[in-house]
Amino acid sequence: MLRQISLFSNHFPLLYSFSFTLIYVILLLSRTIIRQPRRSFIMNTIRRFQEDVYLRECRAKVTGLTEKDGKCQITLNQTIFFPTGGGQSCDVGTIDNLPIIDVYESDDEIFHVTDQLNHGLSIGDEVEIAIDWAHRFDNMQRHCGEHILSGIFFELYGGVNRGFHMGEEYMTIDISLEEKPEFDKISWEMAKEAELRTNQAIWSNLPVITRHFDKREDAENLPLRKALAFDEDITIVCVGATSNPADCVACCGTHPSTSGQVGMLKIYKVESNKGMFRIYFEAGQRAFTQYQARFDVLTTLENKLSAGFGDLLSKYEAQQEKAKESRNELYHLKKSVIMREISDIKASLTPAFVKKYDKLAINDILDIGKELKGLIPTIAFLVHQPSNTVLLFSDQYDCNKLVKENADIYGGKGGGNKNSARAIFSKAEYVDTFIDLIEKHLR
Structure with missing residues (x-):
């Protein structure tokens, strides 16, 4: 060879x-x-949550351990933890009883974050992983509810969902009216119709089918609500039959197998936002919990007003009208008292005038002081006794300067302008001492 x-x-x-x-x-x-x-x-991590969203625990092998920002990032050969994405928060749970507080994806790898640096794990270890099922199902209900609501807004009004947020207190979607020119706003009545249609779709217990496609061409055969943003590795979630779905859109999140598991959806508010319309709503158990809390408030109001549900609003409006009349009467009464007080003060002004009040509000006393402008020989001290506040008024001396230079001697604070200022003290005795000091200073 x-x-x-x-x-x-x-x-x-x-x-x-x-x-x-x-x-x-x-x-x-x-x-x-x-x-x-x-x-x-x-x-690369095998995503078991894409195969079965109801899988709550499984075994896995540790493939990586890195420390970052004082926390440990764990990678596994397979996981049931959904990472943050698509507007949905991540799963939480445990890996061998270690608390997993965050899960995120980077370069096709899923990182499980724990704040326990003394974890005792090694690469190659087989571990037991478990998700917090209540948290997962909460996300499934909410996210699926958002899908159906977005699909209904698109069907009814040509509204395109341009933004989605799952917060702790509520969810929001930003709807842009693009497809049907006859609609230029979303009224509360329109929102109520969308809410009803969404709940009807939920109660119909439609199948929720998640499909994975390698190529864009295969996925585009479905009746998609929005154009695809990717050319490969595409996941489509369809609520109902593909011939007439309640919604059909690309999504990487987790969803229940039927719409009935969402339970209910409630819209709270509609507001304009940057040329679009922001819809505040909640779905699933959270919507029911919110409903209970609001119904409790309603029941309390019924009891306080001795009214049934049917006449609660009219009873409330009657109370408001009565309160308005009372406020009007009080205003005129106080105005009369203030005018009489101003007249009395004008007739008895002295170079260093002092008067104390325990019934009038500070704003009322300020109104009295303003009416004395041009009439005060030297300085006037009007005291609001409940708050130990001295209001200074003068046409000759800088009231703000007097407060700034003397109030802190007695632990007071305050300020104002040249013609009027206030000094606030912790004790009534400091009020009198402060006034005496200013009087002596101006002699």
Whole structure:
């Protein structure tokens, strides 16, 4: 064999050299091609939640452990933890009883975050992973409810969902009216119709089918609510039959297998927002909990007003009208008292006038002081006794300066402008001491 190679190299030196170089290059490329996919295959996390959203626990192997920002990031060969994405919060739970407080995806890898640095785990360990099912199902109900509501807004009014947020107190979607020019706003009545249609779809217990597609062309055959943003690895969630779905859209989140599991949906508010309409709503058990809380308030009001549900609003409006009349009477009464007080003060003004009040509000006393402008010989001190507040008024002296230079001597604070200022003290005795000090200072 060696002799044959030697003869070949002697007779065809250039061809021999080229062949040797080609074989060497092929070997290098084969090493790279063989190694790289194997490494990628080992590192990528298998997403069990895409196969079965009801799987609550399973076994997995630890493939990576890294420390970042004082926390440990754990990667596994497979996971049931959904990472934050698509407007939905991540799952929480445990890995071998270690609390998992955050889950996120980066470069096709899912990272499970724990704040326990002394975790005792090693790469290759087999671990038991479990999700907080109540949290997962809460997200499933809410996210599916959002899908149906968005689909109904699109069907009824041509409204396109341009933003989605799942908060702790409520969810929001931002609807842009693009497809049906006859609609230029979303009224409360329109929102109520969308709410009713959404709940009818929920109560119909429609199948919720999640499908995965490798290519864009296959997914585009479905009646999609929104155009696809990706060309491959696409997940479509369809609520109801594909011939006439309540909603059909690309989504990576977790959803129940039937719409009936959402339970109910309630819209709270509609408001304009940057040329669109923001819908505040809740779905699932959270919607029911909110309904209970609001119904409790309603029941309390019925009891306080001695009214049934049917006449509660009229009773409330009657109370409001009565309160308005009382406020009007009080205003005129106080106005009369203030005008009489102003008249009395004008008739008895002295160079350093002091008067104390325990019934009038501070704003009322301020109104009295304003009416004295141009009439005060030296300075006037009007005291609001309940709050130990001294209101200074003067046409000659800088009231703000007097407060700033003297109030803090007695632990007071305050300020104002040249013609009027206030000083506030913690004790009534400091009020009198402060006034005496200013009087002596101005003599």
